[in-house]
Amino acid sequence: MRSLILRIVLILSFFCFYCSATAEDSLSAAGSAPAVNVSSEEVSSVSSDKTASDNKEEPVDDELKREIQAIRKSLHGTERKKVLVAYFSRTGENPGVGTISVGNTFIVAKEIARQTRGTLFEIRAEYEYPADYKQCLKVAEKEKAAKARPKLAETVDITPYDEIYIGSPVWLEDMPMPVYTFLESMDFSGKVIRPFNTHEGSGEAMFEDKIAAAAKNAEVKPMLSVRGAITQYESVKLPSAIKTWRTKEAIKRSQEIIDSLN
Numbered sequence: 001m002r003s004l005i006l007r008i009v010l011i012l013s014f015f016c017f018y019c020s021a022t023a024e025d026s027l028s029a030a031g032s033a034p035a036v037n038v039s040s041e042e043v044s045s046v047s048s049d050k051t052a053s054d055n056k057e058e059p060v061d062d063e064l065k066r067e068i069q070a071i072r073k074s075l076h077g078t079e080r081k082k083v084l085v086a087y088f089s090r091t092g093e094n095p096g097v098g099t100i101s102v103g104n105t106f107i108v109a110k111e112i113a114r115q116t117r118g119t120l121f122e123i124r125a126e127y128e129y130p131a132d133y134k135q136c137l138k139v140a141e142k143e144k145a146a147k148a149r150p151k152l153a154e155t156v157d158i159t160p161y162d163e164i165y166i167g168s169p170v171w172l173e174d175m176p177m178p179v180y181t182f183l184e185s186m187d188f189s190g191k192v193i194r195p196f197n198t199h200e201g202s203g204e205a206m207f208e209d210k211i212a213a214a215a216k217n218a219e220v221k222p223m224l225s226v227r228g229a230i231t232q233y234e235s236v237k238l239p240s241a242i243k244t245w246r247t248k249e250a251i252k253r254s255q256e257i258i259d260s261l262n
């Protein structure tokens, strides 16, 4: 019985968690200013009503209440996380998309920031990379061979942020060197990093490992990888792909809790 109650609470909590993400998206998309969210209090009342009516003869004991609280906390967190979306992106000539005026990685970063109400930060070297693809390739090859760490045009204080999304294109099966400058310049203790990249065939290019090695003390979560051409020509696919990526972890966590009840 106890296990059944926990399962019901878990399923309801996860359902409300997903609905809150959806409500959040439609509001942001409509350009509504106020931050409206299905709060954990609302979730609590829905869940409590359900369990109370389902379980009239058997009062919910304190231990069970604590377990229910723990499940809710693990799915929702106690408060909204503060999110930074730091990205590197270049405009100009790129394979697969021709000459673009809005960078591929920036398009993904902007959608993540919209969904999470995060703050965007552009990782930018002090100098600009050539718009011409072949010239840019030459510069990138030189920098990669030299393991260069170009100075950044701007820095950001990551202290207030809980989650940091880091986005980068794939350059020569690697990240552009300024992304390393950014990652190696600070301590990520207590921060969660969610990497994402855009590419034209290389896929993930082991960015999770590369970021974990460069970002001191960060907890690196599974990454999202998007083909550059999708961002330019099929960007309607992005919101749901990003939402699925973001909620995947919550699904995994709820499955782990269900498994622990068996």
Ligand SMILES: Cc1cc2nc3c(=O)[nH]c(=O)nc-3n(C[C@H](O)[C@H](O)[C@H](O)COP(=O)(O)O)c2cc1C
Pocket: 088, 089, 090, 091, 093, 094, 095, 096, 102, 103, 104, 105, 106, 133, 136, 137, 140, 168, 169, 170, 171, 172, 173, 174, 198, 199, 200, 201, 202, 203, 227, 228, 229
């Ligand atoms: C210098 C350079 C090197 C690149 N190397 C690769 C590569 O090794 N593998 C790959 O899949 N794409 C590569 N690309 C393509 C980019 O990863 C892709 O176009 C990406 O979406 C660009 O993102 P951005 O517009 O945000 O800069 C390279 C592009 C440039 C400019």
